[in-house]
Amino acid sequence: xxxxxxxxxxxxxxxxxxxxxxxxxxxxxxxxxxxxxxxxxxxxxxxxxxxxxxxxxxxxxxxxxxxxxxxxxxxxxxxxxxxxxxxxxxxxxxxxxxxxxxxxxxxxxxxxxxxxxxxxxxxxxxxxxxxxxxxxxxxxxxxxxxxxxxxxxxxxxxxxxxxxxxxxxxxxxxxxxxxxxxxxxxxxxxxxxxxxxxxx
Amino acid sequence: xxxxxxxxxxxxxxxxxxxxxxxxxxxxxxxxxxxxxxxxxxxxxxxxxxxxxxxxxxxxxxxxxxxxxxxxxxxxxxxxxxxxxxxxxxxxxxxxxxxxxxxxxxxxxxxxxxxxxxxxxxxxxxxxxxxxxxxxxxxxxxxxxxxxxxxxxxxxxxxxxxxxxxxxxxxxxxxxxxxxxxxxxxxxxxxxxxxxxxxx
DNA sequence: TTACATAGGTACTGACCGGTAACACCTATG
DNA sequence: CATAGGTGTTACCGGTCAGTACCTATGTAA
Numbered sequence: 001x002x003x004x005x006x007x008x009x010x011x012x013x014x015x016x017x018x019x020x021x022x023x024x025x026x027x028x029x030x031x032x033x034x035x036x037x038x039x040x041x042x043x044x045x046x047x048x049x050x051x052x053x054x055x056x057x058x059x060x061x062x063x064x065x066x067x068x069x070x071x072x073x074x075x076x077x078x079x080x081x082x083x084x085x086x087x088x089x090x091x092x093x094x095x096x097x098x099x100x101x102x103x104x105x106x107x108x109x110x111x112x113x114x115x116x117x118x119x120x121x122x123x124x125x126x127x128x129x130x131x132x133x134x135x136x137x138x139x140x141x142x143x144x145x146x147x148x149x150x151x152x153x154x155x156x157x158x159x160x161x162x163x164x165x166x167x168x169x170x171x172x173x174x175x176x177x178x179x180x181x182x183x184x185x186x187x188x189x190x191x192x193x194x195x196x197x198x199x200x
Numbered sequence: 201x202x203x204x205x206x207x208x209x210x211x212x213x214x215x216x217x218x219x220x221x222x223x224x225x226x227x228x229x230x231x232x233x234x235x236x237x238x239x240x241x242x243x244x245x246x247x248x249x250x251x252x253x254x255x256x257x258x259x260x261x262x263x264x265x266x267x268x269x270x271x272x273x274x275x276x277x278x279x280x281x282x283x284x285x286x287x288x289x290x291x292x293x294x295x296x297x298x299x300x301x302x303x304x305x306x307x308x309x310x311x312x313x314x315x316x317x318x319x320x321x322x323x324x325x326x327x328x329x330x331x332x333x334x335x336x337x338x339x340x341x342x343x344x345x346x347x348x349x350x351x352x353x354x355x356x357x358x359x360x361x362x363x364x365x366x367x368x369x370x371x372x373x374x375x376x377x378x379x380x381x382x383x384x385x386x387x388x389x390x391x392x393x394x395x396x397x398x399x400x
Numbered sequence: 401t402t403a404c405a406t407a408g409g410t411a412c413t414g415a416c417c418g419g420t421a422a423c424a425c426c427t428a429t430g
Numbered sequence: 431c432a433t434a435g436g437t438g439t440t441a442c443c444g445g446t447c448a449g450t451a452c453c454t455a456t457g458t459a460a
Contacts, residue, residue: 018407034322036236039447051449053407061448113321120377121313121321122234134377142378163390167363170370177320177334178342190363197397218437239417251419253437261418 066129091151107184291351307384
């Protein structure tokens with residue numbers, strides 16, 4: 001069984017402090033190869049530093065993983081804020097922006113599913129520090145969509161929100177194990193059809 | 201980072217030959233703890249045998265994984281056959297049987313997602329023997345549903361099939377990282393709503 | 401100058417990994 | 431009884447894993 005990652009990707013050593021370099025590299029490697037498949041040594045090396053420095057910034061690999069997921073959750077949050085600012089008072093447009101982004105994502109060749117969901121698959125131990133992050137994020141995501149569906153004055157907002165949420169979640173998993181040509185476009189058609197079906 | 205599994209689960213040593221015992225134990229451990237988290241030694245031990253015997257039946261851990269997934273795919277196939285026999289000439293009832301099974305599954309406490317999809321998350325190497333199994337299965341599954349939607353004389357069968365397929369796929373991933381109380385029932389409502397929306 | 405914090409480097413620990421060699425055993429068939 | 435094939439046992443291989451001890455270099459602020 002092959003494991004580990006020998007990808008030497010010395011990152012821009014520029015002014016960026018080690019902690020940020022480590023996080024950036026870890027995010028890339030964890031996502032592409034899986035969390036359990038990537039060793040801390042490989043991360044440190046790819047970040048142009050060493051294991052000791054990594055352990056000065058993160059208490060353990062598990063904590064590094066949790067921080068990696070926390071960063072992603074934050075990034076998703078700021079995406080929502082961006083869409084809210086771009087379409088103020090127009091929840092339906094915000095939903096569409098989300099749908100569009102996911103569709104693009106899913107069709108991009110580098111799609112490997114939702115990093116948070118993948119982490120949940122790889123780390124079933126219910127006391128893992130990453131699980132709190134994952135559960136909080138997924139619940140927040142679902143609540144946000146439900147709220148937007150309600151604000152958009154669509155019928156049965158909770159049910160519609162679940163439909164959309166699960167549809168996109170499913171698309172992201174499936175993209176890893178099936179052809180995804182045209183999936184993005186189909187995804188938008190499906191999402192729009194669901195929204196239309198809940199028009200009052 | 202905790203790894204390995206010390207769960208000692210000496211399986212019924214009855215007349216069952218070692219190969220079958222190994223496969224049964226591997227299926228349980230792989231699903232519950234993840235593929236990379238379970239070592240061959242732990243599998244052999246839990247199956248009441250040893251590593252040598254395991255390697256006499258499986259060329260490598262990767263092959264054991266592939267065989268594990270192959271068995272699951274076969275089991276799913278026979279489920280479809282069962283439903284076809286139970287509801288001959290009634291594709292809609294067959295779809296409903298599938299929906300019902302997935303809904304029950306998702307709400308059961310032991311749900312950890314689709315084992316095939318999870319394996320795709322854990323094994324991104326595109327030349328892994330398991331990937332062929334996964335891709336073949338997912339494509340077959342999607343084709344089957346599309347065919348049933350068409351046979352049920354529903355509008356836009358390909359699109360509806362994708363909606364249902366992705367919805368259930370999403371539900372299974374999400375069940376790992378979110379509360380699932382009532383998810384089964386909601387799932388059926390969503391599926392039925394989608395089918396109804398495609399009524400001609 | 402001194403003092404301190406941050407970082408790099410090397411080498412190590414102890415445990416586990418997948419996989420193999422060699423040999424003893426047991427049982428079924430001839 | 432003899433033989434052969436499947437099985438159990440133990441010990442081992444080379445490699446990797448997460449995590450740590452210890453020492454050096456550098457930069458900065460007093």
